[in-house]
Every structure is written in C-alpha cells, then in structure tokens.
Amino acid sequence: MTMVEAIREAHDVAMGADERVVVFGEDVGFFGGVFRCTAGLQAKYGTSRCFDAPINESGIVGAAIGMAAYGLRPVVEIQFADYVYPAYDQIVSEAARIRHRSNSDFTCPMVIRMPTGGGIFGGQTHSQSPEAVFTHVSGLKVAIPSNPQDAKGLLLAAIEDPDPVIFLEPKRLYNGPFDGHHDRPVTSWKSHPLGDVPDGGDIVPLGKAGIRREGKDVTVLAYGTMVYVAEAAQAESGIDAEIIDLRTLLPIDIDAITASVEKTGRCVIVHEATRTCGYGAELMALVQEHCFYNLEAPVLRVTGWDTPYPHAQEWEYFPGPARVSEALKKVMEA
Amino acid sequence: MTMVEAIREAHDVAMGADERVVVFGEDVGFFGGVFRCTAGLQAKYGTSRCFDAPINESGIVGAAIGMAAYGLRPVVEIQFADYVYPAYDQIVSEAARIRHRSNSDFTCPMVIRMPTGGGIFGGQTHSQSPEAVFTHVSGLKVAIPSNPQDAKGLLLAAIEDPDPVIFLEPKRLYNGPFDGHHDRPVTSWKSHPLGDVPDGGDIVPLGKAGIRREGKDVTVLAYGTMVYVAEAAQAESGIDAEIIDLRTLLPIDIDAITASVEKTGRCVIVHEATRTCGYGAELMALVQEHCFYNLEAPVLRVTGWDTPYPHAQEWEYFPGPARVSEALKKVMEA
Amino acid sequence: MTDTPPLSLKVPEPQCRPGDTPDFSEMEIPRAGAVGRPTVDVDPDEIRDMAFSIVRVLAKDGSAKGEWADALGGDELRLGLRHMLTLRAFDARMLNAQRQGKTSFYAQHLGEEAISCAFARALRDGDMNFPTYRQAGLLIARDYPLLTMMNQIYSNAEDPLCGRQLPILYSAKDHGFFSISGNLGTQFIQAVGWAMASAISGDTKIAAGWIGDGSTAENDFHAAMVFASTYKAPVILNIVNNQWAISTFQGIARGGVGTFAARGHGFGIASIRVDGNDYLAVHAVASWAAERARLGHGPTLIEHVTYRAGGHSTSDDPSAYRSQNESAAWPLGDPIDRLKRHLIAIGEWSEERHAQAEAEALDVVTSTQKKAEAVGTLGGGNGPSPRDMFEGVYETMPPHLIRQRQEAGY
Amino acid sequence: MTDTPPLSLKVPEPQCRPGDTPDFSEMEIPRAGAVGRPTVDVDPDEIRDMAFSIVRVLAKDGSAKGEWADALGGDELRLGLRHMLTLRAFDARMLNAQRQGKTSFYAQHLGEEAISCAFARALRDGDMNFPTYRQAGLLIARDYPLLTMMNQIYSNAEDPLCGRQLPILYSAKDHGFFSISGNLGTQFIQAVGWAMASAISGDTKIAAGWIGDGSTAENDFHAAMVFASTYKAPVILNIVNNQWAISTFQGIARGGVGTFAARGHGFGIASIRVDGNDYLAVHAVASWAAERARLGHGPTLIEHVTYRAGGHSTSDDPSAYRSQNESAAWPLGDPIDRLKRHLIAIGEWSEERHAQAEAEALDVVTSTQKKAEAVGTLGGGNGPSPRDMFEGVYETMPPHLIRQRQEAGY
Numbered sequence A, B: 001m002t003m004v005e006a007i008r009e010a011h012d013v014a015m016g017a018d019e020r021v022v023v024f025g026e027d028v029g030f031f032g033g034v035f036r037c038t039a040g041l042q043a044k045y046g047t048s049r050c051f052d053a054p055i056n057e058s059g060i061v062g063a064a065i066g067m068a069a070y071g072l073r074p075v076v077e078i079q080f081a082d083y084v085y086p087a088y089d090q091i092v093s094e095a096a097r098i099r100h101r102s103n104s105d106f107t108c109p110m111v112i113r114m115p116t117g118g119g120i121f122g123g124q125t126h127s128q129s130p131e132a133v134f135t136h137v138s139g140l141k142v143a144i145p146s147n148p149q150d151a152k153g154l155l156l157a158a159i160e161d162p163d164p165v166i167f168l169e170p171k172r173l174y175n176g177p178f179d180g181h182h183d184r185p186v187t188s189w190k191s192h193p194l195g196d197v198p199d200g201g202d203i204v205p206l207g208k209a210g211i212r213r214e215g216k217d218v219t220v221l222a223y224g225t226m227v228y229v230a231e232a233a234q235a236e237s238g239i240d241a242e243i244i245d246l247r248t249l250l251p252i253d254i255d256a257i258t259a260s261v262e263k264t265g266r267c268v269i270v271h272e273a274t275r276t277c278g279y280g281a282e283l284m285a286l287v288q289e290h291c292f293y294n295l296e297a298p299v300l301r302v303t304g305w306d307t308p309y310p311h312a313q314e315w316e317y318f319p320g321p322a323r324v325s326e327a328l329k330k331v332m333e334a
Numbered sequence C, D: 001m002t003d004t005p006p007l008s009l010k011v012p013e014p015q016c017r018p019g020d021t022p023d024f025s026e027m028e029i030p031r032a033g034a035v036g037r038p039t040v041d042v043d044p045d046e047i048r049d050m051a052f053s054i055v056r057v058l059a060k061d062g063s064a065k066g067e068w069a070d071a072l073g074g075d076e077l078r079l080g081l082r083h084m085l086t087l088r089a090f091d092a093r094m095l096n097a098q099r100q101g102k103t104s105f106y107a108q109h110l111g112e113e114a115i116s117c118a119f120a121r122a123l124r125d126g127d128m129n130f131p132t133y134r135q136a137g138l139l140i141a142r143d144y145p146l147l148t149m150m151n152q153i154y155s156n157a158e159d160p161l162c163g164r165q166l167p168i169l170y171s172a173k174d175h176g177f178f179s180i181s182g183n184l185g186t187q188f189i190q191a192v193g194w195a196m197a198s199a200i201s202g203d204t205k206i207a208a209g210w211i212g213d214g215s216t217a218e219n220d221f222h223a224a225m226v227f228a229s230t231y232k233a234p235v236i237l238n239i240v241n242n243q244w245a246i247s248t249f250q251g252i253a254r255g256g257v258g259t260f261a262a263r264g265h266g267f268g269i270a271s272i273r274v275d276g277n278d279y280l281a282v283h284a285v286a287s288w289a290a291e292r293a294r295l296g297h298g299p300t301l302i303e304h305v306t307y308r309a310g311g312h313s314t315s316d317d318p319s320a321y322r323s324q325n326e327s328a329a330w331p332l333g334d335p336i337d338r339l340k341r342h343l344i345a346i347g348e349w350s351e352e353r354h355a356q357a358e359a360e361a362l363d364v365v366t367s368t369q370k371k372a373e374a375v376g377t378l379g380g381g382n383g384p385s386p387r388d389m390f391e392g393v394y395e396t397m398p399p400h401l402i403r404q405r406q407e408a409g410y
C-alpha cells in the first residue's frame, strides 16, 4: 500500500482500538485531508472523533493539549510542515513542558502530524523541513518514516506514546519512493517491499533506527526522502556505504550510529533542511563526541542550502544523488 | 555605564539620527520597559515614536514588518526571550523571507530585542536561550553582546542593518558581569573596562567575533554570560585558553574560529541553551569541517541540560566555571 | 443544579454536500438600495446592523439603486468590466497552461472578479494592499503588465521574482501590491503595521489588508483587529467570504455568529457587509472606507460576500466535498453578467460590444501568453539561474552563503 | 476625494499618571440589582447590553439586590469571607517572605480576592480551571493545603513540583486546577480543548479559562473564541479586568471598544460583565454560566471588573506609572469589606467576629508558614534534588538524558 494508505490504516487501527483517539485538523473531516491521509475516518467514527478544524494551527494544537490533559489522545494534522510555526509556542512552551512543570500531574500524549520536505514544486511554503526547530526542544519526540511499513508502525507507536510526538511525513514519498532522479518515471510503493504493510497494530518503536543497507566503507545517516537518495548515490558511486534510516530524530538511536561509524570510520550526513543549525549539525557533534578516535576523515554534510526553498530551482536546491555520491567519494578519498 | 544604559543610549543615538527609527513593545513606552532599556525615550521622542504595545508578540513583530515595508526602522522589544515563540511564524515565514521572495521589492530592516538567558531565578519562562531556533533560519541575523560596549555598538549596527536582526540581551549581564559564582558578591560594570562606553554612533560590526583572551592551548567558543564563565574557568584551571566572544551567531565569524583552532588544536564550546541541536552543535560541525586535521582532541560542549530551565536547581543547570574548567582539563588531557 | 445529561460536541455542517440540493433560502439578501450610506465619520456602534445586512446597488433589472450608487461614469464602468473580463480570460488561460504542465500551480478568481477589480479603483497611488492569492484584480485594474504576471507563473528567465516564489504569489510595490505570503493570515497585521507607519510619518497613504473567510480563524486576524482598534490605524480590513476554505465551509471559521463582519463589533471597528458580486457596491463601500481611513476616522472591516465558483486551486477537486449545482444556485449571480446588464440598462453597452470586449480580452491574454511562453515555461529550459536562489537572502551575501554557492557550482 | 491632512498615530493614554488625580467618573456603574438575570438558554444576541453594563448585587448599604442575588446562605457567605481573608493573609505573608529572600518571586491578589474565591464555589468536583497566577482563590476555596502551596513557593524539599516551576505557578489536578503556564494566554484555548474533550466523551464536566485584561490581546484569545464558538464548547471564559497589565493600562489591549466583554459579540458568545469585587455577583454569574455550559447551551465570556490594588508582582513598583491614590479612588470598593458589610447587614456577622476571623486567618497562615519554613526555603539548603530536574521531561528518561544526568553527577 502507499504511505498515505498506511497512515490512514494506522489512524483506523488506533481509533478502533482506543476510544480516546480523536483526529482533527484543516480539511481532515469530510474530505479526509488534502493528502487524503484521514479519508474515511469521519464516516466510520463520526464527526466528534474526526472533524474539520478552523484554519488556526495554534488553536488546533492548543485545543489538542487541552484534550490530552482531559485524557484523550488527539492526533492532529498540520496541513503542511511550513504552517506549523503559528503553533510553535503551544508546542514548545506548553505541550513539551506540561509533564515536567506539573510533575506529571498533567501530561500531553498527542501526535502532531505534518507533511514535510520538497520535491513537489511546492516552493518555499510547501517544501520545508523544520525538524531541527523541534529536536532542540526537550520534552518532544520527533519521528519521520521513510516508507509505508514504518509510517504505520511509527504512527501507532507515536499515538501510544505518553508524550507529545512531532510526526513528519515526507510528502514526496506519499505515493512512491523517490531517489532524486526527477527526470525518471515515478515508481509506486506496489513494487517496493516496504510497501507491503502488515495488518494489525504492531508498532515500530520510537528511538530505534533502521539499517537500510549494510556496508563497511562509510556510514550514511539519513531520514525521510534522503534514504532513497542515499541508496541511489551508493549504487551510482559503487561505494560500500552503510545506510542508516534514523526514523526517530528525538530521542536519537546513538548506539546504531556509533556502532556503524566505529566500523566504517567515515560518515556522511544527508538532509533536505537548510544546513546551518540543521539536524545534521547535531549528528555531526554526536559522531564527533562518540567516535572521534575512529574517524579517518572529516564527517561531511549534504543538505539543502541556507536559502528559502526555491520554486524554479527545486532540483538545484534538493540534495540529490549526484551531490551525495560526490560526498561519498570525497569522504573515501580523504 | 551598565548594559541597560548602553542599550538605552543606542536607542537614543539611533532615534536622534534617524526619524525612521521607532520603538515599541510591552511596557516600553511610559514606563520604559521592565528592564528599563527604553526609559526616557517616550518623553524625548513622543508617543508616536516610542509606545506601549498590546501584549501580543506576534502582533508586535507583524506590525513591525509592515512598518519596515513602509520604510521605517522598527526596533521592538520582546519582554523575555521565552515569550518570542508566539512571534516565531512572523519572524520565520515573513521577516526572514520578504526580501528573498519579493526579489528585494520589499525589505524588512528591523531589530527584535529580547532579554535572554538565566541566572536570575526566573524559572523556565524567564531564563531560556532560544538562539538556535533563529540561527537555523536563513534571512535572519542573530547578535548577542556580552558587555556594554558591544551592546551599544552591536545594537547600532543592528538598527542600521538592511535585514532583520534578532538581538539577544543576556539579562544576567544587564547590571554587571557574572561569571557563575553566584555565591560571591555581585560586581558592577563601573569597575569593568568594557563598561566604559564611547559616546556617539560608532558601531560594532555584525559578523565579527571578539577575542577576549589570547591563549595557545585551547580555544573556547562562548557568547553572552558564558564569556565570563569561561574567563573564570580559565583563571581557575590555569589553562592557557584563547577565549572567543562570538558576538554575532549568524552570520558566524568562521575565520576567527578557524584561525584560533588551527593554532590551539583544541576546542571547548560553551552555551547556556539546552544541548541537543543547540548552537554548539553547529559550532562543533564547523570546527570539524574546517579544522579536522588540526584537532588533537575531541571538541567538547558544555551546555545547559536537555531539560526545561529549573527554578530551584538553577545552579545545577547553569553551566558554571566548575563544569567549564573540567572540560578544559579534559580536552587538554585527551 | 441537579445532574445534567451527557454533553456532546457540536460540529457545524454545510447546508449541502455532494448529491444534496443546494438551498440558499436561509441567506437573508436585502434588495438593492435597501441599506443606507452613513457619513464616513460615523460611530461604529450606530451602524451595527450593517454587519448583518448586505450593501447592494445592482438590482435584478440592472438598475443601480440607493445611496451607495455612486458616481461611476460609463467609461469607468466599462473599464471595470474590461478588467473583470481580462482577469477571467487570464485565469482560463493559466488554468489551461497548468494542465499542460507549463507551471506547477494556479488559483483562479471565478465569480470573485468584482472584489479586487473594483477595490483597486477606490485606492490611490501610494496606498498599499496586502493581498492573498485571490486578488490579482488589484494588479490588473492598476495596469500591472500581464506579461510580467505570466513570466512569474511560468518561472521563466524573466520572472520578476527569479523563480524563487510560487506562481501567483506576486509582488509589485509600485502598484501598491505587497509580496503575497504563502502563509495565510500573516499579512493582515502587517497591513495594520504599514498603516500605523503611514500615520507615524504624518503621511496620507492608507493600507488594505486581505483575508479569506477560512483564514479569519488564524490568530493573526486577532492581532490585526487589536492593533487597528487600539491605534485607530488608517487601514481597510477586507474579508473575502467566498463560502469555502478548500473543503471546509465557512461555518467552521465563523462559528456561532451570523457573519464575519460581526467580528468587528468586539473591537469597535466600523463593519460593513457588501455584495461582493456587485461591482458598484464594492467600489462604493471601498471608497467610503478609504475616505474614512484617510480622514483619520480609523479602520473599517469589510466582509465581501461572494462565492468561489471554481476549485480552490489546480490541486483541488470540489466535487468531492460540495454539490456541483451549488455555484449555479448561488443567489448573488455573476459579477460580470451583473455589471454588463447594468451597462446595457443605462444604455452604455450592448450584447455586441460585450461579445467584442470578451474577444478582445481573450486576444490580449492569448497574445501575451505567447510572448511569455516564448521566454519560457517551468522546467522548459530557459529558467532563472540557480545563482538567483542564493541572491537576496540578505542584502549582501554573507561568507557562508558565498561558500555554499561555490560548493553548488554557481 | 480631495487632498487630506496628514495622518497621525493615536496612542491611548490612561486617565491618570503619577501626580495626577484619579477620576473614575467616566466609568458607568449601574446600581446593584439593576441588571436582570436571563434564562441560561438565552440567545446571546438578546443580552448584548450585558456586555456594556455590570451585574452587581451588593449595594452600598450592604444589602443584596435584584435577580442575581442568589441563594447563598449565611454559612456559605461566611465561608467565602474566610476564603478571602485567608488569601489576603497568605498574600501578605508570602510578600513578606519574598522580601526576606525566602523565595524569588510572588504576585498578590489584593482587591481581586472575590473573583477566584467565589468562582471556585460555583464549579463542581471534576470541572477544570485553566488559571493565571492571580487566581489562587480557586485553590484556597477548594481546600487545597496552604502548606503545599508554600512548599512550592519556597521550592523546598516538599515542593510538589520538585523545584522545577516558579513559585505560585501551581498545579493541582484533583482540585480542578490546571498547571499554570508562565506564558500568558496559552491556556485560554487549552481550556476550550478540555471542554471539547468533555463533550466528545459524553461527560458532564465543564472547563473554565482565565485571562487578564492585558492578555486578551494575545492571539490565543482568538483561538479560544473561535473554537468555543464553532464547537459550542462547555466552557466559561473569564477575563479578569484589573485595569492594569504591569505598567500598561487596559485601554491598550481594549482599544476602541468600551469593554472586554464586547469581544464575545464577534463570535455569538454570551457575554456578561460582572462586578468583580462583589462576591455574590461573581458567584451568581459564574453559576449561571456553569449551568448554561452544562446544559449544552455553550460558552459564556465573563469580564470581571476589578482593580489590581497592589503591584503587579514583587518585581514591580506601580508608583512609577500610576497614581498612588488610584486604588483608593476605585469605585467598586474592597471585596472583603463589601461582603463583611453584607453579612453584618443581614445579621449574620459582626465587627467582633470579623476581627476574630481575620486573626484566625492570619494564625492559620502564619503557623502553616512556620511548618513550611521548617522544611526549607529557596536556596536554604533543604531543596529538591538536582535529580528532579532530569525527571519528568518524558515519562521514561531517554538515554541521552540519563547520560547527561550522570555527567552532571546526580
């Protein structure tokens, strides 16, 4: 199934199993969301468990916080990650802090879903990857699946989690894997093993990375769409790279990272977000702190540039396989 | 003079020299701000150039953006950095992007001032250091003075700058330097050379770090209050550390950093903000990218913990001289 | 109080969904001319009822009725008609171009043309609009070059925004048109700030903010109302109520009050509802609000009542969430038909001249489109340089961006 | 329109500043009993005028007047008086403790005691308040232990929040008191969300949001109004208008409309202004709003009109921005005096008993304070463990935090 269908199914499973799970957001009710991730839920569970919200991201999150404090398990959709900033205060000052500041008198189990990343000619307001402004915030968890299997399993884990989870959905992967070769025919999830999603309620645990390819020469740390870009770059460069799909950015699976870098002695970090103070900076710091004496070459970052996400220059901005291959070669030659 | 007086004087000089400079924010008008940084301005320049704003940080920044688009030079105060998040969308999606998205048809010259950092028993909502959520945003500049001289010069530079500047004022330094020894008598700026502030309109340029102490053993990268903590740690550890006061975090003075680390081969990064994805992660990445082959030891980060800023445990949270000294020793022994 | 029954959540529902028969009979529509025109210095309290009525000028028979029927002459009305015809033709061609893959995205104005076209004519040079993506009439009615608009839509080498911004999110300072944001609501408070700046500077210019019915729910709406109310800013705050926000009907944003204009009553702001499909009414109300602002009597909130006859954008299929017949059932008619009928009624126009004007509008648009496509279309090769994406992040490019540009090889 | 004069910025100014003579004669104060009591299912439109008047029960002579004079008996009134006396004594002692350096910060309720004390008695167990730092009466009037409050204020080893949170930002779920945020406004929409959750769950509980006059300017206020209006949430939205926001007078937030209660009219929300220094009036209006919410008639916006007789907080010196005589000139008097006079008037109280009750309240507070100080005061040694700052960031501590805790040596 597609990632959209997997996300829909995760909602369905969770709502069916737990009355406390409620779903709302802009256009998520009758219509089922602009990406159709909640299609059918209102018809099945009624308007008081799946409904349209006013266009107010801060209000959506703020109301969800109140619902979570009451005892529900709200799962809300922000239509695009680019539109989460109005909710930033409610997320950072409230959702992330309520458990700590109240000594667990009140808690905030909720999931804030949002399509993230580029590759769809969405320009600067439909393409952003804001993960780093959440991973800096203690009290939050941040997950980002790269395939339908993980999308379902991680979303179920996020809904069960007792704390607030930012759930980033790489929109370019909704209907098929994408390795950055925009000029080639699009592929669908049907033909991909990870598009084959198990029934039922099995979760993919938060905080555990996945190894997408074992290799001995260099460790590639990636997540979301960049996992496929890394795979393409590996194939094209022929370098025996170990590709790690981080899956959860906060808390990070440091053991998976160190185990790999200790083995390879080299590391390339890939993300779509702008570089300065992006999540790659933290990965770079962690690798340096944990594996300094194993490193045979400087760790490299391949990222989006420090500019707003452009419209016409999408493919010059998007860190594609060519740039990642180059980094792989560079880190091997160093 | 104190840092508060220096900031006041910078406003006064700028308002006197340029009619387009207007100042507003919560309690900044008649009262002159809860930290008194705008005291006297309304009386001198009138209520239409210095006035109280409704308690709406998003509105304050949003209105200032409109004023900047008109051609004014707004300087707004956010009462505490902890309260800037409601304005995050206006800052990130608007102020930072207007020049780029309009191809300079419209621009956004404005300064957003806010007291930052802890050390005053302000608890989790009067102590935060949110610099990293701004340094990740292309289109913004971020400055943070550590003394009255820089406060005046950097603020004047920020007001003259053609682009939006986030101006962080370490509130623990408003009335005197503070090295983390909270149990010792407070010192004032009078007795400090950097409290001696030149008259007139000389600026301290954005993007240029200051070397606070030359040394050959290890480079300490610090800013704001941490500069004094670093000085104390240096003195107490006796290690010949070179202490760099970054002063501007975006754009960063990479030349000053590399020059120093190439010389010392060792680096300790100190900030008060939470560690994960803090500004220190980017510094760590930059040092690694630019000085990998000069590094004789892992770069270390001394930071606030990944928790909300506590009230009672302030001094266990605050990265004081003891922790920095320890890091200096550790990096020397490595 | 004794025990109470279980509570339940009330979720507003639209009157009709796909398959249902649209019925607007609940909607109270005063006849043209019924609502009086107060003086521009009126106390907002005295015109409370105007937020619950609708200012209308054009009657069914094409005549102009009442105190709001202001002095627009035949030439001005024909010009207005041309602007609307041009906008409609422009939309048709650009929708088509998007289907042909010549651009990534487009949003049309179908049924809403009168609002931006008439409003633009009520402002002066130097005034500033803070528009949404559905007010291109503000540009067309102030003679902004269609070619420049198309070059942006095609993100070609002559795109004035160098391919950085999405199609249709125009920026035209010298045409009183602020750079459109892709983020809803943010610009409403910016318009108020701009107006405050004009007042601070002792200027005579005014600003106009624009927001959709759905977007009034955004928090920036509140900021705009608070600041406009407190500082009596010379600003016109326009709500375009086209009944829908993508798939969400206006009731979700409006809630338990009858109209969006009523929001103004909480702030002591003069609030007027106007028939958004009535060129004369929109122009008259806009002129009234502009004069009020210019004379220092403060802000006006205008709710333009209209209907989004087309899809939300080229990414949208309305048949999934609303009845296909709803547009036909919409009681305020089509703005172009209504102005045309009026011009004919007053002997200033004819079916023939209209057909000719329609053809002319289409000609102009099509020939301009050829020119634009000769320059290039999205992904068609002759686009803006990758260098452009690094420019303009700051006035002067900082070292780290220069390094990145070099790393990128541009 | 011909050329217009230069515009200028209007910045509202308070009636008086230090040195000026306070004058509240502009303030319209209906006599006690003048405002009628509608049925709880009333259409908000029918009670528009209530947002511009003030519900008052207690007359100058101490008698209770009109339809809002509800059935509180002597015992309940004496209890209410005790709650207010206790809160006032508590404030006095804690202010003093702060001056002595036993805590970092305190904010008092002087003059506003009736609001939270009376409101608390109108709710039921299970209902939830989302308070600000100026509603400690909600705890005291529901018998939350003073000792626990003080332990938090002193951040000592028995601080229920382990020293993590500021003094006075209490959290007491089982007393219907949500964890107070240091960020203004954020909780107003959370209260609406909590109420929606109760409705979604078919529960009978209601929520109450709290916000200050100045904080109504925050955008979260809009979110709360929009969601409450759209989903008819069972919530009471309380605005405590104590005339000041630190140094900023209420006119800066209120703007061009006469009252804060009027904000509700833009949303079709029942809006009532009440004399916040009148225990009976606050209790009656709160009970009315609670019943309205519980019966599914939706939200009520209440503006409590009062005066912040003390400084904003221990960090504030009001003499710098307002007249020292303003408090004395405040026309609605003191809530404790007024309830006392009423009790005496109805023969349920006497000066002697009052003096005694005052003494008792002070006793209770002082002896409790001794107990709390015996445990410890801020920085006095016996504080919460540094370990506690690492706990509760998440339900289970993630590896990176465990590492940091070890690095910290705890």
Ligand SMILES: Cc1ncc(C[n+]2csc(CCOP(=O)(O)OP(=O)(O)O)c2C)c(N)n1
Pocket: A026, A055, A079, A083, A086, C134, C182, C183, C184, C185, C211, C212, C213, C214, C215, C216, C240, C242, C244, C245, C246, C308, C312
């Ligand atoms: C902050 C933000 N949230 C969500 C969106 C996605 N979005 C784009 S248009 C739209 C609907 C807007 O409806 P309305 O305000 O009624 O304007 P209309 O399209 O009807 O003219 C939404 C939800 C956005 N662009 N920005």
Ligand SMILES: Cc1ncc(C[n+]2csc(CCOP(=O)(O)OP(=O)(O)O)c2C)c(N)n1
Pocket: B026, B055, B079, B083, B086, D132, D134, D182, D183, D184, D211, D212, D213, D214, D215, D216, D240, D242, D244, D245, D246, D308, D312
């Ligand atoms: C988001 C935010 N902005 C600013 C502040 C700083 N601040 C604390 S109290 C206060 C004034 C609040 O006034 P009001 O809402 O009238 O409540 P009152 O103190 O009068 O009870 C301000 C500006 C804050 N705590 N949070």
Ligand SMILES: [Mg+2]
Pocket: C212, C213, C214, C240, C241, C242, C243, C244, C245, C246, C308
């Ligand atoms: Mg709409």
Ligand SMILES: [Mg+2]
Pocket: D212, D213, D214, D240, D241, D242, D243, D244, D245, D246, D308
């Ligand atoms: Mg107040």
